[in-house]
Amino acid sequence: MLLPYREVNVVTHRNADLDSYGSALGIADLLRSWGLSPTVVCPEGASARVRSVAARIGHAVACVARAAERPTVLVDVGGAAQLGGVPLGRPLVVVDHHSHPDERLTAAADLAIRRPYPSCSEIVVELLMEGGVRPAADTALFLALGILEDTGKLMRASPRTLGLTSYLLGLIGVRLGDVAALAQEDAPTDPERIAQIKAAMRMRAFRVGGRLVCISYVGSYESSAARALLGLGCDIAMVLKSGDGTRLVARSRGVPIGDLVKYVAARLGWAAGGHDMASVAAAEPRRSKGELRDLVWTVARLVGEYYGETARSIGE
Numbered sequence: 001m002l003l004p005y006r007e008v009n010v011v012t013h014r015n016a017d018l019d020s021y022g023s024a025l026g027i028a029d030l031l032r033s034w035g036l037s038p039t040v041v042c043p044e045g046a047s048a049r050v051r052s053v054a055a056r057i058g059h060a061v062a063c064v065a066r067a068a069e070r071p072t073v074l075v076d077v078g079g080a081a082q083l084g085g086v087p088l089g090r091p092l093v094v095v096d097h098h099s100h101p102d103e104r105l106t107a108a109a110d111l112a113i114r115r116p117y118p119s120c121s122e123i124v125v126e127l128l129m130e131g132g133v134r135p136a137a138d139t140a141l142f143l144a145l146g147i148l149e150d151t152g153k154l155m156r157a158s159p160r161t162l163g164l165t166s167y168l169l170g171l172i173g174v175r176l177g178d179v180a181a182l183a184q185e186d187a188p189t190d191p192e193r194i195a196q197i198k199a200a201m202r203m204r205a206f207r208v209g210g211r212l213v214c215i216s217y218v219g220s221y222e223s224s225a226a227r228a229l230l231g232l233g234c235d236i237a238m239v240l241k242s243g244d245g246t247r248l249v250a251r252s253r254g255v256p257i258g259d260l261v262k263y264v265a266a267r268l269g270w271a272a273g274g275h276d277m278a279s280v281a282a283a284e285p286r287r288s289k290g291e292l293r294d295l296v297w298t299v300a301r302l303v304g305e306y307y308g309e310t311a312r313s314i315g316e
Helices: 018-033 048-057 103-108 120-130 137-150 159-172 176-182 190-202 222-231 258-268 289-307
Strands: 007-011 037-041 071-075 089-096 111-114 204-208 211-218 236-242 246-252 271-274 278-283
Touching: 007 018, 018 037, 018 048, 018 071, 018 120, 018 137, 048 137, 048 176, 089 103, 089 120, 103 111, 120 137, 120 159, 137 159, 137 176, 159 176, 190 211, 190 222, 204 289, 211 222, 211 289, 222 236, 222 246, 236 289, 246 258, 246 289, 258 271, 258 278, 258 289
Parallel strands: 007 037, 007 071, 071 089, 089 111, 211 236
Antiparallel strands: 204 211, 236 246, 246 278, 271 278
């Protein structure tokens, strides 16, 4: 399908994490083996963890924030909300592992490769193996890092996952512990910690269906803020952020939230996608801080609707 075209964009989700970036590098290696010229596109750039690992191993981060519209391969993109406005060319190929994908992306794709694996990197490793392509050493390392990141350091790994990880370790000639050391999270930066504190200060907590649902809003680092709210004891953390548009990032501790976030997004007229423990919804336009504050209560009401009861605010 892509062979008639020389230049192809390989697009990750915004702020590409280790799994998304490693998957993109793997697809790029596969396309090069076919004689194509891929450009890796990371909306909003690569994440701080990707940049940190790259600096430690001397890897030049190989992605751009924007590119001309070309035939496109989406990797690890659960929904249009994660694209950051990057234009999608034709033909469009989707390579994804999300358990709660945005069906609109699947419907728009000329080819969708979806496998319910813990990480997208596993799908890409299988595609490389099926094509008889040996990935570059840095690609293999980032694919291994992607698997570790999305499987909770292999705690959610299947026998297939372990086999693919072993294959990658053999290619790069390192031990699992060496890769795990690279995957360790860096201490949060001052701006990130400030965002976490602001999220805690602005948080409204609700009791819904026996669950503690915490909803807040920040100007940046919304994913980190959501994880911080989980650390405070919330069962479900939902953080709103306004930038180019408006985003809702949701994280949970053992509570499936993929369908919940898709329900909230549908009622708001937003797009959504993600996993059972991590999902995102987004829409235009940008909202003011006051509008985000009001959206907290709207989201709480919709969460209550989803569970069939009223979200009860927990007062001071």
